[in-house]
Amino acid sequence: MLDTIREYGSHWLRGLGESDTLHRRHRDHYLALAHRGDAAWIGPDQFAWYDRMTAEHDNLRAALEYSLTGSEPHTEPHTEAHAEGHIALEMAAALWFFWYGCGFLKEGCHYLDQALAADTTASPARVKALYASGPVLVYLGDLPALEERAAECTALATRYGDIEQGYAAATELRVSVLRGDSEQVVSRVEAQLVTDWRDEPLTLIPLAALVFVTHTLVAAGRFEEAVARLDELRAACDRYGERSMRAWGDFVRSQAELAQGHFEEAHEHARSALLVKHRLSDGVGTGMALESLARAATTAGRTRDAAWLLGLAAQLWETLGRPQAGIPAMVAAHETCKRQTREALGEPAYESAFTAGHTIPLNTGITQVINQPRQSPL
Secondary structure, three states: OOHHHHHHHHHHHHHHOOHHHHHHHHHHHHHHHHHHHHHHOOOOOHHHHHHHHHHOHHHHHHHHHHHHHOOOOEOOOOOHHHHHHHHHHHHHHHOHHHHHHOOOHHHHHHHHHHHHHHEOOOOHHHHHHHHHHHHHHHHHOOHHHHHHHHHHHHHHHOOOOHHHHHHHHHHHHHHHHHHOOHHHHHHHHHHHHOOOHHHOOOOHHHHHHHHHHHHHHHHOOOHHHHHHHHHHHHHHHHHHOOOHHHHHHHHHHHHHHHHOOOHHHHHHHHHHHHHHHHHOOOHHHHHHHHHHHHHHHHHOOOHHHHHHHHHHHHHHHOOOOOHHHHOHHHHHHHHHHHHHHHHHHOHHHHHHHHHHHHHOOHHHHHHHHHHOOOOOOO
């Protein structure tokens, strides 16, 4: 809509006293859409939901801004301002899949922060919003903020039921992941997966737990256990037609293959992960897949390709939070790959290839990797 037409319509709405009525209808429509997306994301229509929600991005922002603008920080329920703040909290939490799964990390962090500040009363919605912050903060590598949210989530969840306590356990697990505490990761995952999750509608919680524990098992050299769990993850995702978490499984599988010297298999799994993560604009997932492709290239002796891929990945990380999301095992793997590639090529050749990857337009570079998987992008 042209700005002049928008302003003309807004002028008449204000004059007729109908502006707030229309804003509330708009807000309610997009709150309902957020809830539908929340319920449907772990399923066969992820690409369609990605396309729909990114097309509605401005409307989602407008709905959130209306609720946040109409609210002030309140601890007492049953006020109009509190009601708006609660709606903002509910909507920001329901949009977890948009912030985390569709590449809007910093915006998601902003709206979750604002909504949590707008409604500070204890409620199941607040527990979910604290939980929704978890995937975003892991991707941003912000351990202090994640620890703070996890502590509140755990304390608050004790007032409610199994769903809220599951949210708290999942958030504490993410803290263990960012801390690099492998023993705690394994024990927390075992506690989560002992439930009958396989007989219930699939959610993010068990899928993320499987990704975290398989990554930990691979890092510990427990490849058979990791592959068994990865097969379980893949079967669950395939049964529901889910792609995003399956792509994370492909990424972890590439790490397992690399650790065993199977660079061709590692390349194929990393490329499968890249195809999905790039389609969903999942920057962290895309970056991790590029890192894995670089490691596979180094292992295969294609060190110029590896340096180029490291440059491309570095360019992407600069647009996000911390490189490799600050996950200790991934940071260590990156440093090893960089050192090996630099030593094999020599400084001038490494810098030349790295710079070429670092300066090519990001989408152009990723498209080259996807379309020419076996050819040097240089």
